[in-house]
Amino acid sequence: MKKRRTPIKIKEVYTLVDLRTWSEATRNIAPPIRLGILGDPVVHSLSPQMQNAALKHCKIELQYARFQILPNELGEAIELIRNLEFVGINLTVPHKIAALECVAELDEDAKHIGALNTIKIDGQKLRGFNTDGRGFSRAIREEFSVDLRDLRVLVLGGGGAARAIALQCAKENCERLVLANRTFDKAKKLAHDLLDFFAGPKVFGPVPRLQAIPLEEPAVRFQIGHVDLIVNATPIGLNRADSSPIPARLLAPHLMIYDTIYSCERTPFVSAAIEAGARGANGLSMLLHQGALAFEIWFQREVPLEVMRKALGGS
Ligand code: NAP
Secondary structure (H helix, E strand, C coil): CCCCCCCCCCCCCEEHHHHHCHHHHCCCCCCCEEEEEEECCCCCCCHHHHHHHHHHHCCCCCEEEEEECCHHHHHHHHHHHHCCCCCEEEECCCCCCHHHHHCCEECHHHHHHCCCCEEEEECCEEEEECCHHHHHHHHHHHHHCCCHHHCEEEEECCCHHHHHHHHHHHHCCCCEEEEEECCHHHHHHHHHHCHHHHCCCCCCCCCCCEEEEECCHHHHHHHHHHCCEEEECCCCCCCCCCCCCCCHHHCCCCCEEEECCCCCCCCHHHHHHHHCCCEEECCHHHHHHHHHHHHHHHHCCCCCHHHHHHHCCCC
16 A cells, blocks of 8 residues: 655745755645745745635635745746746845846836835736735724825835835825935935825815925924824834834824834834824734735635634734
């Protein structure tokens, strides 16, 4: 009688070396790995648990894995993946901008933001998408039962996440958008890129509809009475020792605070919100919705959102 082999569990993280020797590295793994996230670091990514739960629920016989890929390895990694019959991949820090070079086609959001977080592999053709902005919008509606179009928003940060969030706010015609970044020039450039969205009058009052400010206490303090939602799109809060990106003393009870960071339930920013009597939510809901949108792109089918949410520990 033939002896049955015990199936091998997928590794926590794969590398470029594994991709170079893929059939050897994934021998006996079933269902096969045909999706994944590329990042550096990537070991803490929660994407595999939500995507694998969705795949299993939909009876799609594929698995999703993490790939630890250094910046100088990205081109080769994507080229290998293209030839290994993958369905698609996600990109996280620091690959979201560099990956632009690797794809043949970009959706409107990725073009406008200048970064992508999702690739779909159609035969040999790589198509790039950015689902962060739409994921953010869904997260805000879910967390605070309000649409971006009814909000005055202050975004902290000027990198890929901030650009995606700011563009989404602009596309949804939010009441007001204030961009605050440590490197002030980047905030000014982002505001300039979004000018056309804010041509029409909406808010009558002493403050402009679209404004860039430095990420400094006096400038932020002035804005508090003129915004409803503050979004942290900086990495401040990722480390345990980090403090809130804005001191709790600046916050007020009328505010909604959204932290794109989800390393723990009460990030320093969410804690500061609670301390100030404001409402706060961490970035798990954005992670969920950007992932659900990626799943939709890959499989063109309804997403088992509640299954994915549960896999992330939500209810
Ligand atoms: P990024 O492109 O590297 O941009 C980071 C931004 O944060 C830059 O504008 C930088 O300012 C600013 N910054 C960094 N350290 C700072 C500090 N110590 N003080 C003040 N500002 C600082 O990163 P990203 O891709 O936009 O990601 C930002 C965060 O969003 C990450 O923490 C990530 O976890 C989170 N994110 C979450 C989701 C989700 O689904 N929940 C999705 C995407 C991203 P300068 O311009 O001055 O350098």
